[in-house]
Amino acid sequence: MxxxxxxxxxxxxxxxxxxxxLLLFCLAYLLPGFLGRAPWKRDDIATFGYMAELARGATDWWHPVLGGMAPEVDALLPYWLGAWAIQLAPAWLAPDLASRLPFMxxxxxxxxxxxxxxxxxxxxxxxxxxxxxxxxxxxxxxxxxxxxxxxxxxxxxxxxxxxxxxxxxxxxxxxxxxxxxxxxxxxxxxxxxxxxxxxxxxxxxxxxxxxxxxxxxxxxxxxxxxxxxxxxxxxxxxxxxxxxxxxxxxxxxxxxxxxxxxxxxxxxxxxxxxxxxxxxxxxxxxxxxxxxxxxxxxxxxxxxxxxxxxxxxxxxxxxxxxxxxxxxxxxxxxxxxxxxxxxxxxxxxxxxxxxLSRSVGALIDWFTLIFFTGSALVIWVVWISMQTGFPAKPAANVARLAPGFVHSFSLAPFLVALAASMVWAWLVKWRVDRHQAAIWKSVVLPAGGAALSWLLLMTLWLPLLDFARSHAPMVRLVTSAMPASPGCVATLGLQRSQIAAFQFHSQLQLQALGSHNTCDWLIADIDAARQRPDVSASPTWHLTRSVGHPAERKDSIWLYERRLPPPPAPPAATEKQD
Known part of the structure; x- marks a missing residue:
C-alpha cells in the first residue's frame, strides 16, 4: 500500500x-571559540583589523581600508558591527573580545x-x-x-x-x-x-x-x-x-x-x-x-x-x-x-x-560513538603528553610541528573539559537505553560528539592552537629585533592579516613604504623585497633578520634597518713639494 x-x-x-x-547544549557549542583566544590568521585577524581601523576613525565607514588595501570581500555590515562593539565596549574589555560579541x-x-x-x-x-x-x-x-x-x-x-x-x-x-x-x-x-x-x-x-x-x-x-x-x-x-x-x-x-x-x-x-x-x-x-x-x-x-x-x-x-x-x-x-x-x-x-529503520539508527549511533570517542581520546592523550611527557611521542610531534611552543596548565579549562567528557559518557549511556523512542534520538550523538570535540579543542588545545593559528609568535620574533620604541615602521608587500597582526599584537605605527618615508625600520614580504632592488640591494637598508611563523617552517618576512651610508673618505693629503 x-x-x-x-x-x-x-x-x-x-x-x-x-x-x-537544548539551551545548555547550544551554549556549550557557542561559547568555546569566541572566548579566551587570540585572533587567528588570515580572515579572522584581517577582518578585526578593518574593525579596529573603523573604531579609531582611521578610515572611511563606506570604504574601509587597511594598509591602503580594501577588503577582499565587498562587505560593510560585518566591519560596522565589530567597530560599533569596540566603540561601545568598556575600557577594561579587550578590543578583539568586544568585536566578537555581535558575532556571538x-x-x-x-x-x-x-x-x-x-x-x-x-x-x-x-x-x-x-x-x-x-x-x-x-x-x-x-x-x-x-x-x-x-x-x-x-x-x-x-x-x-x-x-x-x-x-x-x-x-x-x-x-x-x-x-x-x-x-x-x-x-x-x-x-x-x-x-x-x-x-x-x-x-x-x-x-x-x-x-x-x-x-x-x-x-x-x-x-x-x-x-x-x-x-x-x-x-x-x-x-x-x-x-x-x-x-x-x-x-x-x-x-x-x-x-x-x-x-x-x-x-x-x-x-x-x-x-x-x-x-x-x-x-x-x-x-x-x-x-x-x-x-x-x-x-x-x-x-x-x-x-x-x-x-x-x-x-x-x-x-x-x-x-x-x-x-x-x-x-x-x-x-x-x-x-x-x-x-x-x-x-x-x-x-x-x-x-529511519532501527538498524540504520543503530549504525549511525555506533559510527558516531567510535568516531567522536576516538577523537576525544586523541585530544586527551596529546594534552596529557604535553603536560607530563608520557607518552613521549605525541609531545615530540608537537615540539616538531610547533617549535618554541611552551605548554602550561590552566585549571579552569581542564575542569570544563573534564565535565564535558563526563557529560558525553552520560549521553552515550542515555542513548544506548532501549526505551528511547523520540525521532530526534539518532542525531543526539552526532551533535553531542561534534560539540564535545570542539569544546575539548577550545579548552585543552587552545594554547597550542593560538600558537599555531595566530600571527602573535611571528610578531614577537620581529619586534624582539627592534628597539622598544622604534617609531614609525615602513611596510612592503604585507598581507592584510599581517598588517592587522602587527598593529594589534605590537601596537606598531605602520606606514606603507614610499619615496618620502623616513622610518628607520622596514618590514617586507620576501617576494616583494626581492622585486625591489632599491630595498634588497640598497646600501640604505640593512637586512637585520629573516623570520616566519614558527609553525610554518619557512621564512616569509625580512626586517630591515635604515643605516646611512658611511661618509666618503677625505682625499689623502699630499706633501707640499718644494
Whole structure:
C-alpha cells in the first residue's frame, strides 16, 4: 500500500527534547571559540583589523581600508558591527573580545533561524505523518517541534560549521542572514508580518555582507516556489511571491548604489585533483547531514517529483542547498560558500529521521560513538603528553610541528573539559537505553560528539592552537629585533592579516613604504623585497633578520634597518713639494 507520506510516527515518538538541556547544549557549542583566544590568521585577524581601523576613525565607514588595501570581500555590515562593539565596549574589555560579541549574537540567530525554519516546514500539510485508523498519530505541533529539534542537532553536528561559525568574518554574517531568510520563507504563509520583516532584514543583511547574488537568487527562487505551490501547501498566496520579488529588487538597487556587484566567478579547472578536493570538501564539511539529506530525497521522492509540486517542505531547502552548492563550485572561497547550505541541509536531514529503520539508527549511533570517542581520546592523550611527557611521542610531534611552543596548565579549562567528557559518557549511556523512542534520538550523538570535540579543542588545545593559528609568535620574533620604541615602521608587500597582526599584537605605527618615508625600520614580504632592488640591494637598508611563523617552517618576512651610508673618505693629503 502506498502511503501519502513516508513518515509513520506515533505520539510517543515526538517526545519533547527538554528546553533547558537544548539551551545548555547550544551554549556549550557557542561559547568555546569566541572566548579566551587570540585572533587567528588570515580572515579572522584581517577582518578585526578593518574593525579596529573603523573604531579609531582611521578610515572611511563606506570604504574601509587597511594598509591602503580594501577588503577582499565587498562587505560593510560585518566591519560596522565589530567597530560599533569596540566603540561601545568598556575600557577594561579587550578590543578583539568586544568585536566578537555581535558575532556571538549572529550565531545565536543562525541557530534560532534553523530551528524555526525547520519547524514551519514540518507544519506543512504534506510533511505531516500518516494518520492512523484509530488515532494515536503524532499531533502536528508536537511533530513539527520534534523535527525542528532534529534539524538543529543536525546543524550543530556538521563538521564544517565549527571553525567558520566562530570567526569574526563576513562568512558568519552571511550564514546568519541565510538562516534568517530560510526561516522567513518557511514561515511566511503562516505568520506574514514577522517573517516578512525578517525576510527584508535578511536580504539586506546578505547584500551588505558581500553576498548580493545569493540574496537575489534565493529570493527569486522562493518567489518561483510560492507561485508553483498549490494552496494546500501552507496556503502561500501570490502576494507572498510578490513581496519576495520586490525585496529582491530593493536589494539589487542597494547593491548597485553601494557598488557591491563584483564578478567573482572562478570556474574549477579540468583537473582531477581540483575536483577531488571539491568532492572531499562536500563529503566532510557537510557530514553527517548529507547522508541523511540524500535519504530524505529518496524516501520523500513522491513529493519531490510530484507533478502538482506538493513538496514545499522539500523544495525550499533544496533550492537553498542548490544555490550554495553552485556558489561553492564557482568561487574561490568554496568552504565559506558551502557554509551557507548547512541550515537548509540540516532541515532536509531532519525529515529523514521519522523514516529511519532501527538498524540504520543503530549504525549511525555506533559510527558516531567510535568516531567522536576516538577523537576525544586523541585530544586527551596529546594534552596529557604535553603536560607530563608520557607518552613521549605525541609531545615530540608537537615540539616538531610547533617549535618554541611552551605548554602550561590552566585549571579552569581542564575542569570544563573534564565535565564535558563526563557529560558525553552520560549521553552515550542515555542513548544506548532501549526505551528511547523520540525521532530526534539518532542525531543526539552526532551533535553531542561534534560539540564535545570542539569544546575539548577550545579548552585543552587552545594554547597550542593560538600558537599555531595566530600571527602573535611571528610578531614577537620581529619586534624582539627592534628597539622598544622604534617609531614609525615602513611596510612592503604585507598581507592584510599581517598588517592587522602587527598593529594589534605590537601596537606598531605602520606606514606603507614610499619615496618620502623616513622610518628607520622596514618590514617586507620576501617576494616583494626581492622585486625591489632599491630595498634588497640598497646600501640604505640593512637586512637585520629573516623570520616566519614558527609553525610554518619557512621564512616569509625580512626586517630591515635604515643605516646611512658611511661618509666618503677625505682625499689623502699630499706633501707640499718644494
Amino acid at each position: 502506498n502511503q501519502p507520506t513516508p513518515a509513520i510516527v506515533a505520539q510517543a515518538g515526538v517526545k519533547r527534547l527538554p528546553r533547558l538541556a 549574537g549572529l550565531l545565536v540567530l543562525a541557530l534560532v533561524g534553523t530551528w524555526y525554519g525547520t519547524y514551519y516546514l514540518a507544519r506543512s500539510p504534506m510533511a505531516q505523518p500518516v494518520a492512523f485508523a484509530f488515532g494515536g498519530e503524532a499531533r502536528p505541533t508536537d511533530y513539527a517541534r520534534a523535527i525542528a529539534d532534529g534539524g538543529l542537532l543536525a546543524f550543530i553536528a556538521c563538521l564544517g560549521l565549527a571553525q567558520l561559525a566562530h570567526e569574526t568574518t563576513p562568512a558568519l554574517t552571511q550564514l546568519c542572514f541565510t538562516a534568517l531568510l530560510f526561516y522567513a520563507m518557511a514561515a511566511l504563509p503562516y505568520r506574514p508580518v514577522a517573517p516578512g520583516v525578517c525576510a527584508a532584514v535578511a536580504l539586506m543583511g546578505l547584500t551588505l555582507s558581500g553576498a548580493p547574488f545569493m540574496a537575489l537568487f534565493l529570493a527569486l527562487g522562493g518567489t518561483a516556489i510560492y507561485l508553483l505551490a498549490p494552496p494546500a501547501e501552507g496556503s502561500p498566496k501570490k502576494w507572498h511571491a510578490s513581496s519576495l520579488a520586490l525585496m529582491a529588487l530593493g536589494c539589487a538597487l542597494l547593491a548597485s548604489y553601494l557598488h557591491l556587484w563584483h564578478w567573482r566567478i572562478d570556474l574549477p579547472q579540468a583537473k582531477l585533483a581540483e575536483w577531488q578536493g571539491l568532492g572531499r570538501l562536500f563529503l566532510w564539511f557537510t557530514w553527517p547531514a548529507w547522508p541523511l539529506a540524500v535519504w530524505t530525497l529518496w524516501r520523500w521522492r513522491r513529493q519531490v517529483f510530484s507533478a502538482r509540486f506538493t513538496g514545499l517542505h522539500l523544495w525550499l531547502p533544496i533550492w537553498f542547498v542548490a544555490v550554495a552548492s553552485v556558489a561553492t563550485l564557482t568561487t574561490r572561497s568554496a568552504d565559506r560558500s558551502l557554509l551557507l547550505a548547512l541550515p537548509a541541509l540540516a532541515a532536509l536531514a531532519a525529515f529523514a529521521l521519522p523514516t
